[in-house]
Amino acid sequence: MKNQTVGNIVSQLPKASELFKQYKIDFCCGGDKPLGEVIRQQNINEEELLEKLDVLSKEKDSINTPDFINMSSSELIDYIVNTHHVFVRNILPELNGLIVKILQVHGINHQELFKVHQHFSLLKLELEQHLIKEEEILFPLIKEYDKNQSNKIFEVMEETEDEHETAGNVLKELRKITNDYQVPKDGCTTYFITYKKLQELESDLFQHIHLENNILFKRLSKN
Ligand SMILES: [Fe+2]
Numbered sequence: 001m002k003n004q005t006v007g008n009i010v011s012q013l014p015k016a017s018e019l020f021k022q023y024k025i026d027f028c029c030g031g032d033k034p035l036g037e038v039i040r041q042q043n044i045n046e047e048e049l050l051e052k053l054d055v056l057s058k059e060k061d062s063i064n065t066p067d068f069i070n071m072s073s074s075e076l077i078d079y080i081v082n083t084h085h086v087f088v089r090n091i092l093p094e095l096n097g098l099i100v101k102i103l104q105v106h107g108i109n110h111q112e113l114f115k116v117h118q119h120f121s122l123l124k125l126e127l128e129q130h131l132i133k134e135e136e137i138l139f140p141l142i143k144e145y146d147k148n149q150s151n152k153i154f155e156v157m158e159e160t161e162d163e164h165e166t167a168g169n170v171l172k173e174l175r176k177i178t179n180d181y182q183v184p185k186d187g188c189t190t191y192f193i194t195y196k197k198l199q200e201l202e203s204d205l206f207q208h209i210h211l212e213n214n215i216l217f218k219r220l221s222k223n
């Protein structure tokens, strides 16, 4: 297990994503690193983590998750668009309204909310363009790849991976600014809902980027 990449582990064992999140292991943009290397770099209790992964692998069969590995690329793309792109498109405007609202009410006492607003706005802008780029340019190229092997696909795929990394960095920054999404004592219900939804967006994006980087894009190789 230690020699496998973290992206690969989540591909085989989807439940590991939750565990990796708890340990702050980046399995989507940093999915190419072997688990052993991550354990060393982040000073993680190896025995404890491997034991938890072992428990999860024994539970594997009882968990009902789609079999992403065996989906065709077309099926996987449709799944990503219908599940994750729809989710992002719904939650972004909702979160935008919520963040502006808590900024108005609590910004004076919690000035980090100005930074939250700024980072979120950047993420929103980038994601809106990113989804369109995938749906209109990259995904059609992947669906046609068997018939038309254009090199453009690799150019766009690289750009897309860079955009994933940028989004991943903004998410890390948001987590830092909000002190792991801790609602302050004087925070209202809207504050709480906003931070909860930001975490839902984070989890969904981790899974979304994982499916793209570690499963879908990995199938296309240059040689
Ligand atoms: Fe996507």
Ligand SMILES: [Fe+2]
Pocket: 130, 134, 160, 164, 209, 212
């Ligand atoms: Fe993407």
